[in-house]
Amino acid sequence: MTIKNHNYHMTRFITSAPDIRHLPQDLGIEVAFAGRSNAGKSSALNALTKQKSLARTSKTPGRTQLINLFEVEEGIHLVDLPGYGYAEVPEEMKRKWQKALGEYLQKRECLIGLVVLMDIRHPLKDLDQQMIQWAVAMHVPVIVLLTKADKLASGARKSQLNKVREELAALNGDIQVEYFSAPKKIGIDKLQQKLDMWFSQPTAQIENNS
Numbered sequence: 001m002t003i004k005n006h007n008y009h010m011t012r013f014i015t016s017a018p019d020i021r022h023l024p025q026d027l028g029i030e031v032a033f034a035g036r037s038n039a040g041k042s043s044a045l046n047a048l049t050k051q052k053s054l055a056r057t058s059k060t061p062g063r064t065q066l067i068n069l070f071e072v073e074e075g076i077h078l079v080d081l082p083g084y085g086y087a088e089v090p091e092e093m094k095r096k097w098q099k100a101l102g103e104y105l106q107k108r109e110c111l112i113g114l115v116v117l118m119d120i121r122h123p124l125k126d127l128d129q130q131m132i133q134w135a136v137a138m139h140v141p142v143i144v145l146l147t148k149a150d151k152l153a154s155g156a157r158k159s160q161l162n163k164v165r166e167e168l169a170a171l172n173g174d175i176q177v178e179y180f181s182a183p184k185k186i187g188i189d190k191l192q193q194k195l196d197m198w199f200s201q202p203t204a205q206i207e208n209n210s
């Protein structure tokens with residue numbers, strides 16, 4: 001398999017959708033960024049694409065309420081999903097969003113990979129585990145980014161990484177775990193390599209050309 005390096009800095013915003021049913025047609029290939037509110041999804045997208053404000057970031061959790069779709073190149077998309085687990089959101093809305101996320105993972109055929117972001121200091125909360133389990137069940141490969149790695153000293157960082165790797169190994173899925181920092185630019189290379197690999201897969205090519 002030849003792995004093509006994509007120019008992530010060329011990524012542009014395409015559209016926002018209030019829910020999964022309003023996303024553009026299920027065509028091409030896409031990789032979604034999922035995680036708890038405030039985990040650093042939008043920051044990771046901006047770091048990857050070397051654009052300061054492609055995806056909106058905020059100190060206020062729950063900022064990204066819309067699903068934002070970006071195009072790396074024709075037919076290749078990145079999706080910034082609204083964060084889950086935000087405490088201030090009414091229970092009913094939380095349940096709806098969880099259901100919608102499950103549907104997205106199960107029904108979106110162009111989804112070829114999932115980036116799950118978790119604060120390195122608070123990894124593997126219930127909903128994180130559920131997202132990862134859904135992805136494994138759907139045979140969608142996952143890269144887990146332990147974000148805000150700059151907040152921990154290197155010893156603590158490594159032990160968190162090992163702990164999460166061990167716990168996730170038990171799921172027997174296609175799951176890679178790395179640590180990440182948007183401001184310190186740690187882990188961006190790993191994310192890029194993974195995306196390049198996913199976007200270069202033969203199945204991805206076929207779907208993309210059809």
Ligand SMILES: Nc1nc2c(ncn2[C@@H]2O[C@H](COP(=O)(O)OP(=O)(O)OP(=O)(O)O)[C@@H](O)[C@H]2O)c(=O)[nH]1
Binds near residue numbers: 038040059064180184
């Ligand atoms: N120190 C540090 N702060 C980070 C990092 N990534 C994100 N942040 C900060 O964490 C806060 C939330 O980041 P966002 O990227 O908006 O998080 P999000 O997951 O998109 O949040 P929602 O859209 O609300 O779900 C912001 O204040 C960011 O500046 C990181 O790697 N290191």
Ligand SMILES: [Mg+2]
Binds near residue numbers: 063083
């Ligand atoms: Mg966001």
